[in-house]
Amino acid sequence: MAKILLVEDNEMNRDMLSRRLIRKGYEVAMAVDGREGVDMARSGDYDIVLMDMSLPEIDGWEATRRLKQAAETKALPIIALTAHAMAGDRDKALEAGCDDYDTKPIDLQRLLGKIEALLGQST
Amino acid sequence: MTDPSTAHAPAPDPISGLRHDLRTPVNHILGYAEMLLEDAEEPTHAERRRALRETVRAARDVLGLIKTALPASRDDIAPEEIGSLYDSLREPQGKILSTMRDLLTSDGGDAAFREDIQRIIKAAERLAKPDAAVTSTAAAAEVAKATEAGSTDRGAAHVLVVDDDEDNREVLRRRLERNGYQVGCAEDGSRALEMLTEQAYDLVLLDVMMPQLDGYQVLERMKGTPATRDIPVIMISALDDVSSVVRCIERGAEDYLPKPFDPILLRARISASLEKKRLRDQEVQHLERVAQIIEAAKRMEAGSYRPGTLADLGARDDELGQLARVFDGMAQQVRAREDQLRDRIRDLRSEIEAARTTPADAETAVNGGNLSTGEAFAERYEVVSLIGRGGMGSVYRARDRELLEDVAVKTLLPQLVADETVIERFKQEIRLARRISHRNVVRTHDFGQWGGVYYLTMEYVEGITVRALIDSRGQLGVPSTLAIGMQLAEALSVAHEQGVIHRDIKPQNLLLDPEGVLKVMDFGVARLAKRQSAITEVGLVVGTPAYMSPEQLLAETVDARSDLYATGVVLYECLTGRIPFEASSPVTLIAKLLHEEPTPPAEVNRDIPPALSSLLVRLLAKKPEDRVQSAADLMQRLREIA
Numbered sequence A: 001m002a003k004i005l006l007v008e009d010n011e012m013n014r015d016m017l018s019r020r021l022i023r024k025g026y027e028v029a030m031a032v033d034g035r036e037g038v039d040m041a042r043s044g045d046y047d048i049v050l051m052d053m054s055l056p057e058i059d060g061w062e063a064t065r066r067l068k069q070a071a072e073t074k075a076l077p078i079i080a081l082t083a084h085a086m087a088g089d090r091d092k093a094l095e096a097g098c099d100d101y102d103t104k105p106i107d108l109q110r111l112l113g114k115i116e117a118l119l120g121q122s123t
Numbered sequence B: 001m002t003d004p005s006t007a008h009a010p011a012p013d014p015i016s017g018l019r020h021d022l023r024t025p026v027n028h029i030l031g032y033a034e035m036l037l038e039d040a041e042e043p044t045h046a047e048r049r050r051a052l053r054e055t056v057r058a059a060r061d062v063l064g065l066i067k068t069a070l071p072a073s074r075d076d077i078a079p080e081e082i083g084s085l086y087d088s089l090r091e092p093q094g095k096i097l098s099t100m101r102d103l104l105t106s107d108g109g110d111a112a113f114r115e116d117i118q119r120i121i122k123a124a125e126r127l128a129k130p131d132a133a134v135t136s137t138a139a140a141a142e143v144a145k146a147t148e149a150g151s152t153d154r155g156a157a158h159v160l161v162v163d164d165d166e167d168n169r170e171v172l173r174r175r176l177e178r179n180g181y182q183v184g185c186a187e188d189g190s191r192a193l194e195m196l197t198e199q200a201y202d203l204v205l206l207d208v209m210m211p212q213l214d215g216y217q218v219l220e221r222m223k224g225t226p227a228t229r230d231i232p233v234i235m236i237s238a239l240d241d242v243s244s245v246v247r248c249i250e251r252g253a254e255d256y257l258p259k260p261f262d263p264i265l266l267r268a269r270i271s272a273s274l275e276k277k278r279l280r281d282q283e284v285q286h287l288e289r290v291a292q293i294i295e296a297a298k299r300m301e302a303g304s305y306r307p308g309t310l311a312d313l314g315a316r317d318d319e320l321g322q323l324a325r326v327f328d329g330m331a332q333q334v335r336a337r338e339d340q341l342r343d344r345i346r347d348l349r350s351e352i353e354a355a356r357t358t359p360a361d362a363e364t365a366v367n368g369g370n371l372s373t374g375e376a377f378a379e380r381y382e383v384v385s386l387i388g389r390g391g392m393g394s395v396y397r398a399r400d401r402e403l404l405e406d407v408a409v410k411t412l413l414p415q416l417v418a419d420e421t422v423i424e425r426f427k428q429e430i431r432l433a434r435r436i437s438h439r440n441v442v443r444t445h446d447f448g449q450w451g452g453v454y455y456l457t458m459e460y461v462e463g464i465t466v467r468a469l470i471d472s473r474g475q476l477g478v479p480s481t482l483a484i485g486m487q488l489a490e491a492l493s494v495a496h497e498q499g500v501i502h503r504d505i506k507p508q509n510l511l512l513d514p515e516g517v518l519k520v521m522d523f524g525v526a527r528l529a530k531r532q533s534a535i536t537e538v539g540l541v542v543g544t545p546a547y548m549s550p551e552q553l554l555a556e557t558v559d560a561r562s563d564l565y566a567t568g569v570v571l572y573e574c575l576t577g578r579i580p581f582e583a584s585s586p587v588t589l590i591a592k593l594l595h596e597e598p599t600p601p602a603e604v605n606r607d608i609p610p611a612l613s614s615l616l617v618r619l620l621a622k623k624p625e626d627r628v629q630s631a632a633d634l635m636q637r638l639r640e641i642a
Helices: A009-022 A034-043 A061-071 A089-096 A107-122 B014-039 B043-069 B079-106 B109-128 B138-148 B168-180 B189-198 B213-222 B242-250 B263-301 B317-355 B418-435 B468-471 B478-495 B561-575 B586-595 B609-621 B631-641
Strands: A004-009 A028-031 A048-052 A078-082 A100-103 B158-162 B182-186 B203-207 B233-239 B255-259 B379-389 B393-400 B407-412 B444-450 B453-459 B511-512 B518-520
Touching: A004 A009, A004 A034, A004 B393, A009 B014, A009 B109, A028 A034, A034 A048, A034 A061, A048 A061, A048 A107, A061 A078, A061 A089, A061 B158, A078 A089, A078 A107, A089 A100, A100 A107, A100 B418, A107 B393, B014 B043, B014 B079, B014 B109, B014 B263, B079 B263, B158 B168, B158 B189, B168 B182, B182 B189, B189 B213, B203 B213, B203 B263, B213 B233, B213 B242, B233 B242, B233 B263, B242 B255, B255 B263, B255 B379, B263 B317, B317 B453, B317 B468, B317 B478, B379 B407, B468 B478, B468 B561, B468 B609, B478 B511, B478 B518, B478 B609, B561 B609, B561 B631, B609 B631
Parallel strands: A004 A028, A004 A048, A048 A078, A078 A100, B158 B182, B158 B203, B203 B233, B233 B255
Antiparallel strands: B379 B393, B393 B407, B407 B453, B444 B453, B511 B518
């Protein structure tokens, strides 16, 4: 089963999304800020990262940039999640290296579609 | 990044932060609700499914509103718009809160389920709590400003929560404290009533269903006690107990709150009640201040107002303050005038005192009259003594058997009242005269006829006439004359205002009581003296023409200024001891009166101030239009001289 790394500082978001993903059969690990997210992604064996963009320590864009710059994590698909929903957010996320982008509130079916699409590509 | 305690970079700009702050709780609500819906598959979960679907629908409504107000393309927003966006969210938010709270009460789900519902509630609460939930963004300050405006007054309002359920008390206490209120809690009705006597509360939240003393009874006692009657009471009740709520509102409860509590409703109703109370308190205070002014006016009328009493009120910036200042200023003037008069009266009193000790006391020298001492005139007035006789009749001091006080009874000469029309006209005049109520006017009581004798009853004044005073003293000093003049002018100004002209002002009609208070007698009585022309009837005419104005002598139109002429003669006589025109016969007197100029009093007596002298000359002008024009004006001029 695919392993998802959820990088999210908001406790309720983490709790809710992780439980919903687990229900759908995924294995979910969680990081609470950008730095922890980068560290875990480097050391762990994850299939995909769900990255919140507004994060303490290192924000989502920077974390993504670092992961995409490092050879060992370059191929790890990253979906950016943001509640800001600004017009330029999507471009900014893709520019930073994200493979896809979604807004909160999460439409679970849509997100699952994006996850599956990226997992299908990488396998 | 909704946790304000976590340090992180600020949002790019206010609108982005606002989007984030609103979308995050919607995300939670939708996420948990959808997840719980997936679990609610049992047939027994119908109610749960309905509630969760409702919540999902409401959360999508919220999202729709956010998207409309804050489209992705938008990068600027005005504070008012933020305010109205939050306002628009209230309805769906309220829906989510009430649906989820109801579910918590009605659904016996397990702890995990309840915890998730609590999470939904918590998230929903954030949709309208910019002050607590989004402090990290620049928008938060704007939002707080926009939504909190006008609610600053609630400050340290004291709220008493009365509920037998500990959880309810706790929830309310915490919520109210978070909103900045001071909260007291009572676990039953008796304790609540006790606490209300210990401290002043601005508002009471009262549970309806309580053991022993229930909410209705507590309310009844509160409304029956003056000290607690005006404290607003909001009833707390389950929604299914509408009839009790109605009963409570009929009994004076301000409002009610359904259980479980909706924080928005709670806040709105509490601040509305407190605002109403604040306005009511303001109104009560205003009325108290008005009452203070009315009280001052009453005291003023009774002569017991002390200038300066309204100083506190006068310091106010509003209309009442202005009224108080004007009132107090006028009171001070009146007081100053009275002080001035009192000084003059002191001199007058000593002259009166001196006159009474001389053997030629006018009052004792009266003989004759038709009534005899001890006679019960008109079966009511017991004659004590004859105190005066004049051209119109006799005046007796008598004891009123009905009222047990002394009155003056004046009998009128039969020839004066022979004619019905004369009597009618006289009655009319007396009716007018009776309207004058002033300390310088002898009160007229009644007019009647007994045994063929027409009579008037009046206030009895123990004192002497100015006639007797002048006769005894020869002449009066300037201060005494001014005291007489000021009081006479005041009496005349009051009478003239009522349309009553005296027509016969002369020293015999002016009484002075031992305190120096002047009383003018016989208002309207002179009307009886029917004269086509006084000159032809001089022999018959009442009294002497010495005090009559030229227009009166010529039977021309008589008005208020004729009384002022007579006043001039009286004051002239007071100062100089003689009347302006003297002659051996009435005919010569009248000729002089009509054609000669009086000698200015200052030329007779050098001690008389020139201003006073020329004022008297003006009063004695032949033509009314050349005189001082009103008694009030005369009063003012005399005051200036004093």
